[in-house]
Amino acid sequence: MKNIFFTLFFFIFITAFSQQEDAWLFFKDKPNAATFMANPTSMLSQRAIDRRNNLLISVDEKDVPINENYISTIKNSSGITVLGKSKWLNAIHVKGEINVINTLLSSYNFIDHIEFANKFLNPNGKSKRKKVVSNHQNKWNKTSTDFNYGSANNQIKMLKGDYLHQQGLTGGNQIIAVIDGGFPNVNTLAAFQRIRDHNQILGGYNFADRNSNFYTRDGHGTQVLSTIAGYIENEFVGTAPDAKFYLFITEIVESETVLEETLWVEAAEKADSLGVNVINTSLGYTTYDNENHSHSYEDMDGKTTFISRGAEIAASRGMLLVNAVGNSGNDSWKYMGAPADAPSVIAVGAVNSIGNIASFSSYGPTFDGRIKPEILAQGANAVIINHVSGAISSSNGTSFSSPIMAGLIACLNQNSAFLLKSYPTKKTNTIQNFNYYLKKSVFESADRYSNPTVQHGYGIPNFEVALNNYTASLEDNILTNMKISPNPVKSSFNIQNLENSSGTYSLQIFNILGKKVFEKQTVSSENIDIATFKKGIYFLKIFNDASSRTIKILKE
Missing domain, CATH: 2.60.40.1930 (Macroglobulin (MG2) domain)
Structure with a gap:
């Protein structure tokens, strides 16, 4: 009996450590950092450098690419596949057998530490973790579309976005990166003819397939983009119709794997390097096909998941990040996903056309007690462009409240450019804090700011109030200096x-x-x-x- 038990134990042990696992290898340094930092244009576009200069944000070692020799060495290691990388976190995403991955740490002195997607495999991993509810889905199963002939008036006017447009703030001089699951037919549908004619699509990349065809994969991204950029004369207008766009695919809709977190960080790094001002993400991550990779509520603290760590660095580069809070309000798992939990990310929940909370809109707070979502926009019966027919349709999900909001955030940020022109030689903390004051003004304009709730956050913002308060708060801060x-x-x-x-x-x-x-x-x-x-x-x-x-x- 002892021999049978031992044999069974040995078989389980060997099986466990021979299975393929995902992990991040974090490197100790960037040997060529000084060379790259002496030549910022080798890492960033001139527009990105200009954005940094305007906001008094210095180029630093996080901007330096990962050492290629490190990557090549790992790629050439037997049994290891490199799936992705992040210069900000100085890490690469690998897949391989557990024992083979662990051997790398002792084999190469340039590896600082290893983090397995399965936290139980990490030295300081959680020994006991609240079980993630298995029926939670991150895909867009809460999104249901049906045709109608409405317009986008309500979802814009609810937020007083029309006031921004009346002031000439329509997204001009702003670049928005939409990170999503695919953008089929954006290159052909009539609703996107205006942005095509005006060369407002600057490019993109398909990180899911590692190619340049971003007019493919899931139509969710097309519908998301329509709420910002769509235009049908007298029938439909997005919230930032004059913005420019990069379109990035990071979601692999046919599966749910932790690799998508790495791909998102890669896309955010690319957006930064291109000088993007605003990122919209109508994605969120908690549950994966491999249950051992799934996140718990305890992980929703803005600093645990790989994607949320990347999001915080993205914000530190001067970009404004807007993220759907999630559609899990009716589920056993009711909380936000990552990266909406990150402190610097603006998490957006959903209301219906008369401003009542949508039951599917996910709850906060974060595990460390911060308000999430911060603000709300229409996400129940939101008006969109159908990605197949090009017809005006309606759909449900915080996937749409987020881009509706992101477009107006970009319009408000356009005002920052106007203010910079008003005092172009200003070099004080006021400029560096433009994004802080912008978010503060939006949050304080919301209808529940003085009495936030775990599902409403601060409520529905008023962008007329936000614009006036934003300008005044910057001016007050100037006087402070x-x-x-x-x-x-x-x-x-x-x-x-x-x-x-x-x-x-x-x-x-x-x-x-x-x-x-x-x-x-x-x-x-x-x-x-x-x-x-x-x-x-x-x-x-x-x-x-x-x-x-x-x-x-x-x-x-």
Whole structure:
């Protein structure tokens, strides 16, 4: 009996360690980093560099490609297949037998550590994990399409997106990357004729098949794109009809594997290198065909999954990331998927045409207690373009609330370009925080901002309010950076950092008793003479209709 037990145990042990597994190999360094960083155009397009410069984001080692010798060495290792890579995480995605993958760590000193998709195989893996509910699906089974003859008015006006368009903010000068499952017929359907005629499709890539044919695979991406870019005169308009687009396929719809997380990160890296401003992702990951690779709710903390780690780096490069929160609200698994859990990602839930929450819209919060979704848009009976017939149709899913929102985020971000032109020499934290203020303004404009819920988040935003608050908050921050020099003052002082502000400002000075002792209607950075003032404390106020700042002055 002992021999039978031992034989059975040995067979199970050998079987377990001879099966094929997915893993990420993380490398220790990038030996050629200095060479690449001295020549940024070898890594990034000029447009990407310009975006970084505008936002005061430096090129760093994360931008440097993975050392090709490392990749070649692993590719040439017997029993190992390289499936993908990420320069941001300095890692490659491999497949092979468990024991063969583990041997690599001791064989090559340039490997820092290995992470298996099956967390139980990792040294610090979770020994006990809440079981992922097996009936949860990441595909678009909650998406049902039927024909109608409606228009996109409601889903745009619900968010006051029409106000942005009236201000000339229609997505011009913005590049949006749509990362999805396929874009068949975008090159032929009449609804995309306008963006084709205006050369608004800049390119794309099919990461799923490793080729340049992105007008293929699942039609979900075509329908997603239509809510941003579609146009049928007098019948249908997307939320950012004048934006430009890159179309990336990373979803392999016929299966659900952890490789898709790696492909998404590759696409985000490509988007960054091309100078993309906004990424829309109507995808989310929790459950895989291999149950051991599936994520638990504990993993929804914005820093555990490979894709969410990549998303955070994408945001740090200056891109705005918008992601569907998921369609699991009615399931036993009701939470968001990755990368919607990432802190810097704008996760979007779904409402119906009158603003009531869609029951299928996934819940938050993240495992570490953050609000998700942050905001909502129409996703129940959202108006789309059918990917086969080109007819105006309706469909359900946060897959559509996300791109509806992403288009308006791009329109609002277009205003950032206008503001940059208003003070092009401005080099302060204000510029670096453009994306922070943009998101903050959108969230604070939402109807439940003061009372968020686990399914509504902050609610439905109002982009008219968001635009006005965004501009004002940036201007207020500019005044925060304003200072006078010297202070204490003997006879005169200069106002610094005001010359780069937009608008006209007035100046008043008050004594310690609150009496106005000096006034100038139009002021910039000129010298202000207060030689005749008595010694003591004074208060200088700079203001216009939108904002103001008061600074204490000591007159010597």
